[in-house]
């Protein structure tokens with residue numbers, strides 16, 4: 490099952506997705522959470538300690554290759570997860586797409 494959650498700001502997307510992820514992982518499902526928010530805070534909802542959140546490795550921009558058959562990952566998902574994910578206390582694996590490092594021009 491793949492589930493994408495998007496919607497109005499402040500409507501509970503992070504709370505609902507994190508809760509569902511934790512419940513699914515607790516009941517034995519393998520859960521991969523991808524935080525695509527430019528202000529990522531799903532880690533907190535997943536119970537990942539604040540100390541490790543600052544060190545969360547984000548996905549490199551050049552991870553995707555454009556091919557005639559469509560986009561392809563440069564590495565396998567297992568390799569990406571081994572180097573770029575953190576695991577929450579209920580067993581959810583978290584990948585984060587981007588941390589803003591600094592403010593850019595508007």
Ligand SMILES: Nc1ncnc2c1ncn2[C@@H]1O[C@H](COP(=O)(O)OP(=O)(O)OP(=O)(O)O)[C@@H](O)[C@H]1O
Pocket residue numbers: 497498499500501502503504505526
């Ligand atoms: N079911 C709920 N009942 C009451 N408050 C809630 C509920 N779900 C979320 N909240 C609260 O509403 C606020 C916004 O929730 P959340 O951060 O999950 O929303 P969001 O859609 O991810 O927001 P953003 O667009 O800023 O990423 C938080 O303070 C959260 O604790």
Ligand SMILES: [Mg+2]
Pocket residue numbers: 502503504526530
């Ligand atoms: Mg959110």
